[in-house]
Amino acid sequence: MHTSHAHTLEAARYAALAREDHAAGELRPLPNYALSAISACCRAQMAADVPDTTADLIAVLDSYKSPEELLREAEQKARSEQEYEEQQRAATDMDAPNRAKRYRDVGTATQVIPQLGWSRQMVQAVEYADDGRLWLDSNGTARLINRAGVPGRVVASSRIRLLRQAGYLRSENDSEAHLLVTPEARRALYLADLHPEGIHRDDRAAHAARLKVALTRRRGKQNARNEAARLPRMDVWAMRHADDLPATLTQQREVIEEQRRTEEEKATEKVCTDSIEEFAGRIADHLDDGWALNFEQNPYYLDVRYLYLVHTDGRKLRVKGENCGRDEQGAALPAEKLKVWAILPDTDRPIRSDE
Template sequence: MPENAPAARLQVAHAGNPSPRTCIQVARQAAILAVTAADDAMTAVCRSRSGAAAHLEAAMHAAQKEAVEAEGHADRAEQYADDPTMPSSAPLYYARAAVDHAVRAQSAAGVETTAADLRAELERKLTAAEYAEWESERRREEDEQEAEERAATGMDADNRDQAARNRYLAEGHVAGLGWTAGHVRVLEAAESGRLYWCDGRARQAARCGVWNGGRRISRERTEALFAARFLLAVRQDDGTRVLTPSPMGQAALELARLHPAGLHDSDQAAYEARFARVRRRHKRRDDQKAAARVLPPLDSSARKLYRKPVTITGQQARAERDAVDRWESEGGCCPGADTPRPASGPPRARPFGSSCPCTGTRQCSPPCGDARGR
C-alpha cells in the first residue's frame, strides 16, 4: 500500500538479541570502515609505481565493491528496523552482512581488519536488565507516537488504519463510478435531508420538512443516481418524494470525497469514460450509447471493505448511549419511585401476593422501595 498505508511501528527485539538501534549503529560503523578501506586502496594506487599498479588497482576495485555492499546493507538495516512488515531479525541480519563486507573490504585493501571487532557487539546478548530497559524505552516511544497521532487525527490506531484503507479504496474505485463533481453535489444535498422531487424537478429545500421552493438541482444527474440505486425515495403525504443516499450511495459519496481527483471534469468526459468501459460488452452502437448513459454501481469489493472510521469522541458518545440503553433494557427506574435513601429502620416486607404500590403489578422494577424490603 502506498503513502496511505498505516504508519510504521517500532520493531520488537527478542530477549538476548541486540536491539535494532545497536544493529543500526554497528552497521553504520562497518560501512564507514569499509569506505575508509576503499579510500586507502585508491590512495595506494595513486602513489604506486608502474610495476605494482595492476595489483593495486585490482585490490582497489575489490575494496570499493565490498564498500558499496556494506553501505547498502547498512541502509537496509536502518530501513527495515522501522518496517512492520519485516521480521524483527532483519536489522541483525543486515548488520552482520555489513560487517562481513567491511572485513572483506579491509582485507582487499591490505589494511588491518578492525571491522571484525564489531561482531562482538552483535553477538553480545542483552542482559535481563538491559532488555527491560530497552523494552520500557520502546513502549514509551510508542505511547508518545500514539498520543501525537491521536491528537492530530482524533482517532485511535484501528480507525486510522481504516481511514488509510478507505483512501486506498477511493484511489482504486472512484474513477470507475463515472461521476463529475455535480454528482457529488446531488448526493451531498440528499445527505443533508433536504433533497426532494416534485412535479418532475429536483430541488434542495431551504430547511427540512418544507417541501416547496428551494434551489434547483440537476434533474439528469438526480435521475441517473436514483436509477443506479445511489438514492432512495420516501413518498410524503402530498406526493413529494424525499431523496436520501442509499447505503451504497453514502459509501460512494465518502470515497469520492477522499479522492476528488478521480472525478471527471465534465459530463462529456464522464460519459466518454463510461462508454470506453462498456464498449466491448455490446456490439450495436445504440446499445453501447445506452449503456454508457447508465451509471455503474460501486464495486462490490469496495462496498464490503469500506467502513466509516469513528473518532475517539464518537466512540465515547456511542459508549454513553449504549450504557443508557443497557440500563433501560435491564429495568431502568421504577416509575413513581422516589430516589433511594438509606433505610431508617429495619426493612418492612410487603405481604406475599400484594401489588407493587408504584407499578400496580406483582413484579417490581428496581429501585422500588418495597422490592428492596423483601
C-alpha cells in the same frame, strides 16, 4: 535488479567499514555498522523479490547484548511508540485501530471513486437527498426543498435519472415523494470524501471520463457511448466494510456519554414494586411535619433505588431491609412476603411491612 544491486553494494560497504574498525581496535561502531549492513541486505532481498533471511542475523546481534542494554532498548521503543501514538491521536483524533480502518478505506476510495464517473453536481444531489431535501413532484421532476420547506428550484433531470438508474437514489412512489439515498449512495459519498480528486468538475467532464474508460475496453464506439451514458453500479467489493467505518475519539466519547445517559434514564424508571409503594404510603401517614419519603439511586447498582426518610433540615434516614420488593431473581414479591421495616424519625417505634 539495479535497485537490489545498489542495496547489496551498500551492505558490502558497511561490512568493509566494520572490518576496518575491528582491525583498528575500534569496537564501539561495530553494532551500528552490522545493523546497517543487515538493513541494506533486507532491502536488497525485498527489491529482488526473494525471501527475507535477515531476521536470524538480527537475532544473533541481539544475543551479544547485555540484559541491561536489551531492557534499555525495550523501554526506549515503548517510549517512542507512545510518543508516536500521542502525536497521531492529536493529528487525526483517532486511535490506532481506527486509523488502520481509515487507511484501508482511503485505499478503497482511490480505486473505486475514479471508476464511478461522478461529477461534483452528482455528489451534491446525493447529499441533498441524504439530508431529505430532494423532492419528486407530480410531474416526476426533482426539486430542491428550500429553507421554508417548500420544493423550489429544479435539479437537472438527466443527473437524477442517471443516479436513479444506477441504484443510488430511490423513491417510495413514482411522484410526490422524497428521493431517498440507498446504502450504495452513502458508501459513495463516504468514499468520495476520502478521495475528492476522483470527482469530476461537471457532468460533461464526468461523461468524457466514462467514455474514455469504455473505449479502452475495445467494445466498439457505439457500445462505449452506450456504456458512458450510464453510471456504473457500486459493486460488492466496493461495499466491503461499509458497516465498519472508523470512529474518531470524539465520536467514541459521545457514544460512551450517550450510553451513560441511557443507563441513568433507565435507572430513573420505576424499579420498586406496588407493594413497596403501598408500604411507603403507610409510612407517610405516620410522619411528622418536615419529613418526606424519597427514592434515591444506588450509586453502584443502576437498577436499584433505596427508600429514605428525608427532613427539610437535611436529616435523612434509610428504610432498613427495603429491597425494592423483588427476590434474587428479580421477580416481584407479594406484600405478605416483604421484609421491609423502618424506624420512624424521633421515635423508637418501628413500622413493619405487615402492619
